[in-house]
Amino acid sequence: MLLIPCPFCGARDETEFAYGGDAGVERPTDPEAATDEAWTDYLCFHDNPKGPHRELWFHRDGCRRWLEVERDTWTHELGAVRLSRP
């Protein structure tokens, strides 16, 4: 079980968090102007790398902040943990 160092609460068990997926996915600023293809890419087609991955974790049972966590999907090693869009 991961131990995620929350910048507010300290190191906490993974069970306190909710997973939020790829942190690198940008919402199109003008959805109406996006083509169907661009919009579907944004919705469904995300990378699934083996190795380093930037992803969102929500500290649900703690400070309730969405965090951006660098995690190696192969080793589960964590890198930097920071606020998402501080």
Next chain:
Amino acid sequence: MRRQPFRAAEGGHLIDRTEPLRFDFDGHRHEGYRGDSLASGLLAAGVRIVARSFKYHRPRGVWGFGPEEPNAMVTTGVREEARPNLKATEVPLSEGLEAFGQNAWPSVSWDLGGAAGLAGGLMPAGFYYKTFMAPARWWPALYEPLIRRMAGFGPAPSAPDDAFYAKRRIHADVLVAGGGPAGVAAALAAARAGARVVLADENVRFGGDLLRAPGEIDEGDGLDWIDTAVAELEAMSHVRLLRRATVAGYYDHNLLTVAERPGGEAPAGAPAARLWFVRARDVVIAAGAHERPLLFDGNDRPGVMSASAAGGYAHAYGVLAGRNAVVAGNNDSIYRVARLLRSAGVGIAAVADTRSGGDIRDLPCRAGGTVERVLGSRRVRGVLLRRADGRAGDKGERIACDLVAVSGGWSPAVHLHAQARGSLGYNEERGLILPDRPGGANRSAGAAAGRFDLDGCLAEGWTAGVAAAASSGHERPAGEPPRSPDRSAWEAPVFWQTGGGKRFVDLQYDVTAADVDLAAREGYRSVEHVKRYTALGMGTDQGKTSGMAGLVLLSEALGRPVARTGTTTFRPPYTPVPMAAMASGLIGEGRDALRRTAADDWHEARGALFTAAGLWRRPRYYPREGMDEEEAISAEVRETRAGVGIVDVGTLGKVDIQGRDAAAFLDLLYANRMSSLKTGRGRYGLMLREDGRVFDDGVVMRLGENHFYLTTTTAHQHEAMQHIELLLQTVWPELEVYATDVTEHWFAAALAGPGSRALLGRAAPELDLSDDAFPMMAVRAATVAGLSALVFRMSFSGELSYEIAVPADQGLALWTRLLTEGREDGLTPYGTEAMGTMRIEKGHVTHAEADGRTTPDDLGLGRMVRAEGPGIGKRSLELPALRRKGRQQLVGLSVIDGEARIPPGCQVVESDDMKPAPPLGHVTSFCYSPTLGRALALALVENGRARTGQTVYIASPMIDLSMAAEIVSPVFYDAQGTRLHG
């Protein structure tokens, strides 16, 4: 005859001879001592056959000393107290213990299934795959019962186990796995350095190998040194010692599980088993090593035993595993065992060392000799020794004995190291699989790292303890590591086997050397495949004794080096963990926190039947004297529609939204516009997921220019709040909006029915309830029943209705005062069933309809969606897949037969011939409508709205049911909404 014929006159540091205990094995009464294991008690009593093997039902005796035991599988207790698949070596003896050998009927010593053993050779590798192949129809009647009876690993308990099991979660700077010399030295070093230490060992007493054989530490007895060290550790408040506790699993980020089984007569209140979760900064793996067997014909006979175990039974329990022993092996540890056995009173018939030269004057040595075959069919009667180098003309030597103590060398317990994804290396010279690079903050020490001499174990343990403490910033402790003159290394570089006969590799699963050969000949190359094909290492001992032998045999058969064959994956748990300990806290009462609304006490006193809604419990309905469930629910509906009812809606999610950009944010959050709301007014709102599906619905009230109050469904309150926080924190962080979950802060009750205006009018006399002053979807602050409240005019039931919210601590007062005030109006409390019935009659959707696949248009709510704007989910509604024809749409189904009732889980089909056919859709909600006098359903039906007026069938093929229904508008009742005005 003496009651413990194989108990030595003295000796045994684990037992208390002043306290005899009686126990039963397979219905026979025996006697042992406090401190015995079941295995030592059985050996002392002279019981040699303790189980039957899994496949051939061959008689089996005790082989090992601890968790590596492959043979002595027992069940303790009967019926609901039956605990199957325990290792006799791990069961502490207790007064009145009842135990049974497994895999045999009627008993292990007289087993009918043993006939399979007579026909030995009929069940080769892959036997099950090859034999029970076809025809498939033979499976249920023939194969499955046969396999189950033959392969049973003891009976499952016949009733729920009501013993107490527990879990605990703790943090530590250093977890030390294993309390032998290396582990205790490590714990001592780390604890003296100031680190918070947890030391866990599987035995009742710390000491590891010193329990089985004496050793010298710091110029004194080794066990005495251990006891002194343990006493020092016990006195430190930052140290926790766990006995009879096995470190079983090593998971990500240094989370380890420790399975503690106090066993025996544990003190009152102690759990039968406890699973510890230890988050450790650093881990010292001092798990020891497992003795390897020798492969020879008949090496599974009762009386053939691990040499260190045979010595251990003598030293720790004063138990003689035989009267006359042959000790055989390929390393120096056999001499230690031979002397231990001799001093306990066992005759030493021969000591056969496969290596030449190791001749020791005081023992009857056979240098360069080995066991070729065991004599005796049910138990050992002697052995045939031969020269190990296979010299021609060697006729062999028959030696009578009743115990064959064997040592094929030692395999370091690398399990935890490997579970942590550390890499392993094969040391060709030493014939050992050793920990290489650790995965995570851990270090192996002592025998687990391939150090077999006591002095080396102590030194390595100490060093590991110092290093592990340093991980959490603790400086090197004062003092020197303990020392021992014992520097004997039990190197056993050559894997030993003799050819021919029944040579068992895996005793538990009856896998022989020939099976491994056969698997190789049949083309299996991967060690993982061979494991599954032969079942080698798949028993509850997980190959602790057999793994290395299998690996070497396979490599030889394939003609490739052991290093290239590699090992199978080491997976947790290291030893079996009771399911009940894992389930502790996850089943039964206490699994979830129970949320009760402020009026819960009243509901309970009123005798409400409750239903779960998320973590909440809500009244389903209030049972009535002389009425069945449907009648009671129907009465609640009728009385509400005709007069006035009250329902507890305190469970709805409630969110307070404030800030300069609150209105703009709500336009993005909801599919419909919220910024146009006037203060004091509210609007029904739809939240979409970004993929365009309906996520949640509720009401948004504008309390001020920059202040809103919104409700979510009970089911999605947490997800909705998480969704709001995601948007505010990651998508539109520039918006100044503060969202606060106030679900717990407010209690709410809804008054519904034509009589609600009169009742509320008396409870809130200063409030003008006329349609003009207080129209639909308006919100007013008011004093209700003497309490300061917010009153919303909205309706879920379709009747004139007001929702009254007060701070939660005044909820019960509001509820009871309204009930008192409403006595003269005939105010009826109703539950979720009546509420659901009325909402189905009105065609309101819930999560049964908004099931994560439906769009607003599917639900008939397409008009609510504001066309323009960047709100969440709206762009997706333009995608072709969400606009295509033929999607399922919400419809009402009016059942034609007024007496019919709809069961759960029904499909909607075109014909009533009950032939398999793709359904048009499915029923999402159903009820009996007392208002319309028939069963109603909401359903999602392909092109549903275009089918209005058609007759379809509500079908449940599982119960052979089909009923005709007409497709109608989902709003079954009061389509014009005139009743909303009372």
